[in-house]
Amino acid sequence: MxxxxxxxxxxxxxxxxxxxxxxxxxxxxxxxxxxxxxxxxxxxxxxxxxxxxxxxxxxxxxxxxxxxxxxxxxxxxxxxxxxxxxxKIYSYPEFLYEQSKNKTRVVIGGSHGKTTITSMILHVLHYHEKEVDYMVGAQLEGFDTMVHLTENNDFMVLEGDEYLSSPIDRRPKFHLYQPNIALLSGIAWDHINVFPTFENYVEQFQIFVDSIVRGGSINYNAEDPEVVKVVENSEDQIRKIPYNTPEYRVEDGETLLQTPEGEMPIEVFGAHNLSNLAGAKWICQHMGIDEEEFYEAIASFKGASKRLEKIAESNTAVAYKDFAHSPSKVSATTNAVKEQYEDRHLVACLELHTYSSLNADFLKEYEGALDAADEAVVFYSPHAVKIKQLEEVSEDQIAGAFKRNDLIVYTNPEEFQAYLKQKDFANSTLLLMSSGNYGGLDFDEVKEMI
The missing domain is CATH 3.40.50.720 (NAD(P)-binding Rossmann-like Domain)
Structure with missing residues (x-):
């Protein structure tokens, strides 16, 4: 072809x-x-x-x-x-559907967690040498590309993004996949430039659930009320299987997952990632991996690229970078890092970089998102606001939106970098959250700071 x-x-x-x-x-x-x-x-x-x-x-x-x-x-x-x-002109998701319409399609949807869950599933399948076609939104260890297509594999695992398909096809990508097996991890308003109201955004997930083929199944996060509502509203003939965050505890910076065989140390941490793990386990079981095999494989999963990625560590300090930028992701990630290193001083830095995060009307959604941090910093570029043709936002607006009187706000990349360089990170955790790069931050220099 x-x-x-x-x-x-x-x-x-x-x-x-x-x-x-x-x-x-x-x-x-x-x-x-x-x-x-x-x-x-x-x-x-x-x-x-x-x-x-x-x-x-x-x-x-x-x-x-x-x-x-x-x-x-x-x-x-x-x-x-x-x-x-x-x-014949295809959008990216439309073409993927064409390549997989004779396979069993497994689609992972949700405002947050979908890349990590898809990565967990692929890690487990790869560990057990089970070949599948796939598309995932991050580079994974042991995988050459983020997309793999064959003529012979029975399954196609797809990360289901809710953003638009192409300039001439304004449907969300995950509306085109028609899953046999689906998962819905969470719903938290995002992409305000495309979905101007929360109700309009939620509607896209209802359409996704209703697109599951007759006789198919959906695993869903029972702890997210919006997810529960959307799944329960579907009148289609599909199996609906809830999942919850499994029991775990943190000891000396190590997360111990409760399994039928007792406690098991795992590499990922945070309640949101344990919830992701529970969803991934269900999907793997649908694909022929039993519970014992899942736990054996998931123990070595270190996370998807840019998702709570450890970039530096010393005896008394550690630094992570994370792709988190929406309010729900920022809150979940900040809470996870504080829980993992509760006795250390947490410095959480967030770059407001996306269209939604720089929108004056959307900013209020960030209230409380950085509350778990001992020291909270927000960086944004007024130039980025102009490029996106948005109404100008002030430092006072940002401080007010997060509802933290001690919030530190930087608009100049050199000043932000100088702030990091002068800090003593002894007995501290540094968390850098952004879908950008803080106006040119050199992450190799961050490693030297730690």
């Missing part, structure tokens, strides 16, 4: 391009800008465009499929040429 990617450089798109190349398909692509690590990885597979930009001449009648990425715009010249030629 000949496939052309419009906007090949995206995190998801370049992984799909590599997966199809490995499968034996002829792959080409275009983009106006490609950043690392996508650039080097595409180059390694011979898939990096020779010249950046959009070239309608690349679009020819012999192309079997065009895959359109979110980075492209509706007026993209290559897209227009494909439309003129009547070529």
């Amino acid at each position: 000949r496939v052309h990617f419009i906007a090949i450089g995206g995190s998801a798109m370049h992984n799909l391009a590599m997966a199809l190349h490995q499968k034996g398909d002829k792959v080409t692509g275009s983009d106006d800008v490609i950043f690392e690590p996508s650039k080097s990885r595409l180059d390694r597979y011979g898939l990096l465009p020779e010249t950046f930009g959009w070239f309608p001449k690349k679009i020819t009648a012999d192309i079997d499929a065009i895959i359109l990425g979110m980075h492209a715009k509706e007026d993209n010249p290559e897209l227009h040429k494909a439309q003129e030629l009547g070529l």
Whole structure:
């Protein structure tokens, strides 16, 4: 099959391009800008465009499929040429469904936890040498790409994102997968630029649950009232199986999970990750992994990339970075780190970087999110607010939203970095939460501070 990617450089798109190349398909692509690590990885597979930009001449009648990425715009010249030629144009999730429609599709949805749960499932299956197709939103240890496609595997495990599918397909990605087996981990308002009200956002999860194929099943977080409501509202003929956070305790910075065979030390920590583990266990059992096999494998799971990733440790200090940026994720991550290192001084730093987090009306959702931290810092760039064409937010607005009188707010990256460099981190935990990089923070320098 000949496939052309419009906007090949995206995190998801370049992984799909590599997966199809490995499968034996002829792959080409275009983009106006490609950043690392996508650039080097595409180059390694011979898939990096020779010249950046959009070239309608690349679009020819012999192309079997065009895959359109979110980075492209509706007026993209290559897209227009494909439309003129009547070529089949897929969004990323639509193409994944086409590749998996004859397989058992396992879809992990939720505002938070979906990458970690999907990663846990894949780690366990990989440990037991059970081959499956997959798509996950983070780079995993032991896996070459974030997407893997074959003709022969029975299962396809998909991380189900609620964001839009493509510039010309405004449906949330996870509406297109039609799962046989589904999981819903939590619902907490996000993507305010696309879903302007909480009710509108919740509706997308109702559509997801109602898209499960007849006779399928959903495992759901029984501790999230919105999730329970959405699942119970579905009148479809599906099995509904709840899960709860398992029993565990923390001793000397180590999390001990209660299992039928007694306590077992695990690498991940925090109530939210233990809840994720419970959901992953159910899904693995649906896929033929028994409870004992699951525990054997999950003991060595260290976490998904950028999800509570330990970046430095000394005898008296430790530093983590985490992708958390939405209020629910920030709260869960901060609480988890404080619980794990309760006798240490927790310095929690959050960068407000996304459209939602920089929206003046959405800021109030962050109330209490950093309460577990002994010292709380928020960094944001006024320049980023302008780029996103948002109403300007002030430092006072941010301090008021978090409801912490001692909140430290930085808008200058050099000042934020100077703050970190002058701190004594003895008997401390540093937590850096962001989907950005704090205006150019060098994480190697952070390691030296610890």
